[in-house]
Amino acid sequence: MSTVPLTLQARSPMKALPWAVPVALLLFALPQAIDPYKTILLAYGLVMGIAALGFNLLLGYTGLLSFGHSAYFGVGAYAVALIFKYFHVRSMELFLLGAILASLVVSALFGFVCVRYTRIFFGILTLALSQVLWSLAFKFYPITGGTDGLRVPTPTLLGLPLDTAGDKILFLARNYYYYVLGFFFACVLVMWVIVNSPFGKALQAIRDNETRAEFVGIHIRRYRFVAFLVSGVFTGIAGALWVPLNGLTTPDILYWPFSGEIVFMTVLGGFRTFSGPIFGAVVFNYLKTSAVGFTTYWQALLGAILVFLVLALPGGIVGTVVQLFPMLKKRFSR
Amino acid sequence: MDILVIHLFNALLYASVLFLIAGGLSLIYGVMRIVNLAHGNLYAFGAYVTAWVVGQALAGAHPVILYLLLPAGAFAAALLGAILEPTLLRPFYRRAEEYQLLVTFGLLMILEDLMRFFWGPYPLTATSLFEKMGSLKIGESVYPRYNLLVISIGVLAAGFLWAFVYKTRFGVVLRATSQDMRRASAMGVNVNRVYIQAFTIGCFMAGLGGAIVVPGQSAVLGMGVDALVLAFVVVVVGGLGSLEGALVGALIVGIVREFGVSVFPEVELAVLYLIAVVVLLVRPAGLFGRTA
Secondary structure (H helix, E strand, C coil): CCCCCCCCCCCCHHHHHHHHHHHHHHHHHHHHHCCHHHHHHHHHHHHHHHHHHHHHHHHHHHCCCCCCCHHHHHHHHHHHHHHHHHHCCCEHHHHHHHHHHHHHHHHHHHHHHHCCCCHHHHHHHHHHHHHHHHHHHHHCHHHHCHHHCEECCCCECCCCCCCCCCCHHHHHHHHHHHHHHHHHHHHHHHHHHHHHCHHHHHHHHHHHCHHHHHHHCCCHHHHHHHHHHHHHHHHHHHHHHHHHHHCEECHHHHCHHHHHHHHHHHHHHCCCCCCHHHHHHHHHHHHHHHHHHHCCCHHHHHHHHHHHHHHHCCCHHHHHHHHHHHHHHHHHHC | CHHHHHHHHHHHHHHHHHHHHHHHHHHHHHHHCCCCCCHHHHHHHHHHHHHHHHHHHCCCCCHHHHHHCCCHHHHHHHHHHHHHHHHHHHHHCCCCHHHHHHHHHHHHHHHHHHHHHHHCCCCECCHHHHHHCCEEEECCEEEEHHHHHHHHHHHHHHHHHHHHHHHCHHHHHHHHHHHCHHHHHHCCCCHHHHHHHHHHHHHHHHHHHHHHHCCCCCECCCHHHHHHHHHHHHHHHHCCCCHHHHHHHHHHHHHHHHHHHHHCHHHHHHHHHHHHHHHHHHCCCCCCCCCC
16 A cells, blocks of 8 residues: 555656657557458447546545446436437437437436445445436336346447448448547547646645645535535536447446446556546456457456456556556666 | 245244354454454355355255255354454454454455355355255245245354343353443453453354355345345344344334235335435434434
C-alpha cells in the first residue's frame, strides 16, 4: 500500500502530449493494419474504456467503490434498444441522446440515495440498486424480452446512409470503429478537463480527507452527487456505444458480476492513474477473449489474475509502470 | 385456510435457508469486518458436495445413512473456509475495504469454475432424499415432509448459534473480538484463531444451507451468485454483523418473497431490493445493527 503513490499527478496537457499523440495516431492507423475481427475487439475495448474512465471518477478520484455500475451501462444499452423498438429510430446520435438522458435520470435517482454513504455501505447500496434494474429487465418479458434480450440492427451514423453494402463486419470494423474512436477521444478529453478542474481537485480532497475538505468549505455530498452523475453518464454512453457492436442487449449487462468486471478492468490498469482504466479495459477485453478461447475455465484464470493483482500489484499495469519508470531512469543515468 | 398454511410453510422454508446463508455472512462481517463476495459460492459448494456424496452412496445404502450424509456439504464448506481464511484473506485485514471486496470477487470467479471443473456444467441432484420422505396432508392439499425437515434444521441452527454466541466461553471471546479487536488482543485473545474459527463457522452455515436445499432443488452453476444478492438484502435489512438481524431479515425476505411470487410476480425481486434500499435510507445500520 505504502509503495503506491497516493496522489494522481496533475500534469499539464503539454506533458501528456508526447505519449498521447502517438497512442492516438496508433489507434487511428491500426484498423488499416489488423484484420476486421481484431479491430472490432479493439472497439469493444475502447467502449469499455469509456465505462472504466467514468467508473474511476468515483473510485480513483472520489474514493467511492461502486459495485453497481452495470446499472448505468445497462440503462444506456436498454435505452438504445427500447428507442429502436418503440420509435423505430436508427440514428446513432438519437440513440446516444436517449442513452445520455436515461442514464442521467437513473444516476440522479440512484446517486441521490447512494452519496449519503461511503465505503462498504456505498458498495452494497449501489449493488442492491443495480439489481432492481436487473430484476425488472429480467422479468418484464413483453417490454425487455427477458433473457432473450432485444435485437438492435446496425444504426445509421451522422445521418449518412450505410455505405458498406450491408457487410456488417466491415461496417463495424471501419465506419463504426472510427465513430467509437471519435467518442472515445471526446470522452477522454472531457474527463481530463474534469479531473484537472477545481471540481476534480475538490473530489480528490474529499477522497484524501473528508473532514478537512469540509472545513475548507467543500459541500461534500453535492460534489459526490455531481461526480456520481458524471460517472453514470459516461458509463451510459459506453453502454449505448456497445449495443451496435453486440447487436443484442440482454439482462447480463445489468447483473452484478458485470459491475465486478468494470471494477476488475479499472484495477487491472491502475485506478490511481488517469490512463490506467483505459489500458485496463482494452487489456481486459483481449485477456477475456483469449482466455475464453483458450480454456473453459477462463473465469478461474481471470479470478486468479485479480487475486494476484490485488496481492502483488495494487497499482495495476499503469501504476506499476509509472512507479518503475523513475527507478529505471535512475539506474540508466548512473 | 390450508393454502395460507402452505404459503406460511414456504415462507419459513425460504427464510430458514436464507438465514443460514445470511447469518454466516453477517457473523463473518461482525467479527472480521469483511464482506465476503464469495460467500454465496460456499453455499453452492455445500450443495454440490452433498448432492455428489449422496449420489455416490445411493446404490444400496440404507436410507438412514443417506440422511446422515446430508451435512457432508456443510463440513466440506467449513473445511474450505478454514483453508481460505489464513491463505487468502489474512493478508488483507490491514488494507482498505476495497481490496477485500476485490480479492473476494476474484475468489468468487475461481470457486465458480472449480465447481464447474469438478462436477461439470450440468445440474446435480439428490432428489431421492426429497421423495423418500413422502408428503403430508394439510386439509385438502399435500405438502412435502422434507420441507418441514429443512424448516426444523433452520430453527435448530438458529437456536444452536444463539446458545453458542451468548452462552459459551467461546461466544464471549467472539463477541469481545467483534466489539474491539485490539483490546481483546491485549486481554490475551488469540485474534488470528478467533478469525479462523468465525470464518469457518460462517462457511459451515452457508454450506449447511446449500446441503439442505439440494434435495428439494438441485445444485446448479450460478446458484451462489444468485443467493449472495438475496443474502445481502437480508443483512442490509437486519443489520450487517447482527445475528438477530439476519433472522428477522430472513423472515421478512421469506414472507415478502412467498407472497410476492403469488401476488406481484413481475416485481417480486425488485420489491425485495427496494426494501433493502428503504431500510438503508431510514436506518442505515439496519433494523438491528449497531450504528456504524
